[in-house]
Each structure stands twice: as structure tokens, then as C-alpha cells.
Amino acid sequence: MKVQVRSGDTLWHYSRLFMIPLNLIIDSNPTINSSTLQIGQEVQIPGFTIQKYTLRKGDTFWKLSEARHLSVDALLLLNQNVNPNQLQVGKTIIIPQRVISPVVNGKRQYNFKALTADIAQLKSIFPFIQVNNIGKSVLGKPIQEIRLGKGTKKVHFNASFHANEWITSGVLMSLLNHFLSSLTNVKPIRGLTTMPLYHAVDLSIVPMVNPDGVDLVLNGPPDEMREEVIRINNGSTDFTGWKANIRGVDLNNQFPAKWEIEKERKAEKAPAPRDYPGDAPLTEPESIAMANLASTRQFNRMLAFHTQGEEFYWGFEGLEPPESRGLAAEFARVSGYTPVQYIDSYAGYKDWFIQDFRRPGFTIELGSGINPLPLSQFDEIFEEVLGIYLAALYM
Known part of the structure; x- marks a missing residue:
């Protein structure tokens, strides 16, 4: 989430405002000199995204911040062009949203x-x-x-x-x-x-x-190498047993740690779905x-x-x-x-x-x-x- 620096703002203030460790804010902004922030400068706040919200009748910054356990100043910071005393029903504002749930869904076919x-x-x-x-x-x-x-x-x-x-x-x-x-x-x-x-x-x-x-196993052969990988796979289009890279070389048999022994004893002497250590x-x-x-x-x-x-x-x-x-x-x-x-x-x-x-x-x-x-x-x-x-x- 990006915010724009106002007069008097400091990274320490942002740390307290959003309850984010100061060192993470500093590390998120490696090109910024924390002691000389410039008005209008963009600062990245880790751990947050922004959410658009359409104002309803009766909304105030205080009510919105209280319901979300935010400081009013957090809303003021993200909505510098909005007059908090003249909120208009139907107008869109930005609300900071703390990220507490995983954003990575690893439990899927992960290509x-x-x-x-x-x-x-x-x-x-x-x-x-x-x-x-x-x-x-x-x-x-x-x-x-x-x-x-x-x-x-x-x-x-x-x-x-x-x-x-x-x-x-x-x-x-x-x-x-x-x-x-x-x-x-x-x-x-x-x-x-x-x-x-x-x-x-x-x-x-x-x-x-x-x-x-990985993409070969999950998505099937790429057009540019379709015939080649099917040939390496003994004519089969079932790639579930494929361990190698796209050229049929087993990457975890590729390192110079008694490679010659592994090369000699592997049954595969040419590109294969698995176990071929390369030339x-x-x-x-x-x-x-x-x-x-x-x-x-x-x-x-x-x-x-x-x-x-x-x-x-x-x-x-x-x-x-x-x-x-x-x-x-x-x-x-x-x-x-x-x-x-x-x-x-x-x-x-x-x-x-x-x-x-x-x-x-x-x-x-x-x-x-x-x-x-x-x-x-x-x-x-x-x-x-x-x-x-x-x-x-x-x-």
C-alpha cells in the first residue's frame, strides 16, 4: 500500500499509525531517506492493501475507523483530497486493509x-x-x-x-x-x-x-517442443511421471559430485522423463x-x-x-x-x-x-x- 507524505509525517508516525514494525517500513523503501521525507513523496506500507468504499448516509471518518480498528488519521492520510467534514453519499474513498489471511493458494496445481x-x-x-x-x-x-x-x-x-x-x-x-x-x-x-x-x-x-x-506435467507439452517431448516420453502424452527438465535431463543428477559414477550406472543413456544426468x-x-x-x-x-x-x-x-x-x-x-x-x-x-x-x-x-x-x-x-x-x- 502506498501513501503520500504530508507535512510533518515521519516513518515512525506511519509505524505507529498502522502498527507495522518500523524496520519493515524502512526496508520497504530502500531509496527513501527517512530523515528527509518530502511532501508528496510516496511511501510503501507493508502488510496492507487498499479497499475502495462508497460512502453511505451517516458515515463519518470516525465511525469508519472505529469499526475497522483504525486511526482516523489513517483515513485522512489515504484520502487527502477528501474533506472529512463534508462527506458526500455515493463518493468513493480509500480504506487501508490489513492483510491477515494468506494470499498464496499453494493447495492447487501450482504451475x-x-x-x-x-x-x-x-x-x-x-x-x-x-x-x-x-x-x-x-x-x-x-x-x-x-x-x-x-x-x-x-x-x-x-x-x-x-x-x-x-x-x-x-x-x-x-x-x-x-x-x-x-x-x-x-x-x-x-x-x-x-x-x-x-x-x-x-x-x-x-x-x-x-x-x-512443472508446466509440462500440469499443462501438457508446449507447441514448440510437442513432438520432441512426446518422443522422449516414449510416444505417450501422459507426463505425470516426468521428473526431468524439458530437454529430458534430470536436474538433480546434474552436479559435479561423483557425477561420473551416476552417469555410468544410470540405465538412461539419452534424454528421458527421469534419471538421465546429461552428457x-x-x-x-x-x-x-x-x-x-x-x-x-x-x-x-x-x-x-x-x-x-x-x-x-x-x-x-x-x-x-x-x-x-x-x-x-x-x-x-x-x-x-x-x-x-x-x-x-x-x-x-x-x-x-x-x-x-x-x-x-x-x-x-x-x-x-x-x-x-x-x-x-x-x-x-x-x-x-x-x-x-x-x-x-x-x-
């Missing part, structure tokens, strides 16, 4: 279009977040990263490396929405005050690593973008959301640091998921992250069943993984 719309809405309501394009998919879709927080501990989450695991994107976006709403409404999550986490953590989220693949490590734009992101940011810990199994993997070749064990124990406690230190699998993003950075990396297998998991599991998955999300930021 790239849904993701893009939700990111835009979150950015509008919570302008203290940053949205970055870290690369492009094979078909040119932006691979989007959401970044927030002011701390030095760098934590990264990602989802939908695998196409038919698209439910992970909806879950991760819903977790983010829950966290953002907690900040603006100053409302703890499971008894945990979240503003200290905002100050302590530099949070990075890539909610859909493989947008082309070499890091050939695909999606995997390159994720490798570059980790190398540039030097995350302190990384969590990749996959499905399924209600377990998570946290080691690689004994290279994981000692702190990984404590994190794994806490993740297991808060989620009920089974921790697994080692599995006979290589070339994954988690494997490469642990190998190259010697920092905690995790592959979290959400839910149970056959991919793609049914949306009927969404609520349960959300509650299970919420504890992991918070613990990853807190510990």
Missing part, C-alpha cells in the same frame, strides 16, 4: 503462471522482499529467487527440481507467506517470535527450479543457475524440497560438517520425518553443496505415496515441514 502471480502479489503486499531472476529455463522462463532478511546467516530453500514434484513449490510459497504475515502482524508462529529471525537471517528461496518441467555436469541452464547462486552467495545451509518418503538426507561421503547432525536431529523432532545420513546416490544439488562448501545440506522428501502427490496431503505436509522451516532459520 509457473500461479507462481509468478503469487510472487507479484507478495512483492506488492510485502515490499521489503527482493525478487531476483537468477537465470532462465530452457524455454526462457525466469528462474525466480525471493530474498529477505537483514542477517549474516545465509539460509537457502528451493523446490521443484523435479517436474512432477510440483506440490513442493506450493508448500514453500505458503511457508513464505506464513512467515511474511507473521512479521507484519507481529504474530508468533508456534510460539516463536519471527522478527529476530528476520534480523538474524539472509533468506533465499527459489520456489521453482524447473518451471518448464556432462552442469549442461542445463537451470542447474547452472542454481550452482552459480550457491557459489555467489556462499549459503551457510541449504534445504531442497522434494517428494516423497517423509524422510530427509543430510550427509555426503563424510564431508558434512558436525553441525549437520544437530540440525538433522532437530528437523526429525519437529517434523516426525526420518533422518538418513547416507544413501547410494550421487550428483544431486545437496551432494554438491556439501562437497564443495562443507556446509549443511538437506534433501527433504515431503509426504508419502506416488508422485505427483495428491493435494489432499498438502495441509499435513505444510504442518510437518513448518517446523523444519523455522528450525533452519532459528538454529
Whole structure:
């Protein structure tokens, strides 16, 4: 929500007027000098939208503000061209509306279009977040990263490396929405005050690593590659089992962490719906973008959301640091998921992250069943993984 500065206004006044933490208002307006606000300057207030209201007989700013638990000055600020002593029936005014309910609907077939719309809405309501394009998919879709927080501990989450695991994107976006709403409404999550986490953590989220693949599973083949993907899919137009990117390369088998072993033992020797690791490590734009992101940011810990199994993997070749064990124990406690230190699998993003950075990396297998998991599991998955999300930021 944007407001226009009046004479004498300060960001501190806006903080008290809307009951929004001052630091979030400051972070939502990075180009504004808070000590020299100019009359008429636009300031973004996080956690609010605007609602148009048609005045009725008997309405006053005092009555309208009292009914909505607002200050009269909030209405005066948003309606500077309206004389409060001469309200006209039928005239439209603007009323600030605090956002208390989730705006992300992750419990649906969560394709790239849904993701893009939700990111835009979150950015509008919570302008203290940053949205970055870290690369492009094979078909040119932006691979989007959401970044927030002011701390030095760098934590990264990602989802939908695998196409038919698209439910992970909806879950991760819903977790983010829950966290953002907690900040603006100053409302703890499971008894945990979240503003200290905002100050302590530099949070990075890539909610859909493989947008082309997700859209293939949910929307069917794109016109420009229809014949090619049907050929890779053995002539079938049923893509529910497709895990790879649009070129038939499994993105979570693309990283230089014993890639040669995985390449040799995989049955797939050419592009396929799943398990083909490519002709070499890091050939695909999606995997390159994720490798570059980790190398540039030097995350302190990384969590990749996959499905399924209600377990998570946290080691690689004994290279994981000692702190990984404590994190794994806490993740297991808060989620009920089974921790697994080692599995006979290589070339994954988690494997490469642990190998190259010697920092905690995790592959979290959400839910149970056959991919793609049914949306009927969404609520349960959300509650299970919420504890992991918070613990990853807190510990």
C-alpha cells in the first residue's frame, strides 16, 4: 500500500499509525531517506492493501475507523483530497486493509503462471522482499529467487527440481507467506517470535527450479517442443511421471559430485522423463543457475524440497560438517520425518553443496505415496515441514 507524505509525517508516525514494525517500513523503501521525507513523496506500507468504499448516509471518518480498528488519521492520510467534514453519499474513498489471511493458494496445481502471480502479489503486499531472476529455463522462463532478511546467516530453500514434484513449490510459497504475515502482524508462529529471525537471517528461496518441467506435467507439452517431448516420453502424452527438465535431463543428477559414477550406472543413456544426468555436469541452464547462486552467495545451509518418503538426507561421503547432525536431529523432532545420513546416490544439488562448501545440506522428501502427490496431503505436509522451516532459520 502506498501513501503520500504530508507535512510533518515521519516513518515512525506511519509505524505507529498502522502498527507495522518500523524496520519493515524502512526496508520497504530502500531509496527513501527517512530523515528527509518530502511532501508528496510516496511511501510503501507493508502488510496492507487498499479497499475502495462508497460512502453511505451517516458515515463519518470516525465511525469508519472505529469499526475497522483504525486511526482516523489513517483515513485522512489515504484520502487527502477528501474533506472529512463534508462527506458526500455515493463518493468513493480509500480504506487501508490489513492483510491477515494468506494470499498464496499453494493447495492447487501450482504451475509457473500461479507462481509468478503469487510472487507479484507478495512483492506488492510485502515490499521489503527482493525478487531476483537468477537465470532462465530452457524455454526462457525466469528462474525466480525471493530474498529477505537483514542477517549474516545465509539460509537457502528451493523446490521443484523435479517436474512432477510440483506440490513442493506450493508448500514453500505458503511457508513464505506464513512467515511474511507473521512479521507484519507481529504474530508468533508456534510460539516463536519471527522478527529476530528476520534480523538474524539472509533468506533465499527459489520456489521453482524447473518451471518448464512443472508446466509440462500440469499443462501438457508446449507447441514448440510437442513432438520432441512426446518422443522422449516414449510416444505417450501422459507426463505425470516426468521428473526431468524439458530437454529430458534430470536436474538433480546434474552436479559435479561423483557425477561420473551416476552417469555410468544410470540405465538412461539419452534424454528421458527421469534419471538421465546429461552428457556432462552442469549442461542445463537451470542447474547452472542454481550452482552459480550457491557459489555467489556462499549459503551457510541449504534445504531442497522434494517428494516423497517423509524422510530427509543430510550427509555426503563424510564431508558434512558436525553441525549437520544437530540440525538433522532437530528437523526429525519437529517434523516426525526420518533422518538418513547416507544413501547410494550421487550428483544431486545437496551432494554438491556439501562437497564443495562443507556446509549443511538437506534433501527433504515431503509426504508419502506416488508422485505427483495428491493435494489432499498438502495441509499435513505444510504442518510437518513448518517446523523444519523455522528450525533452519532459528538454529
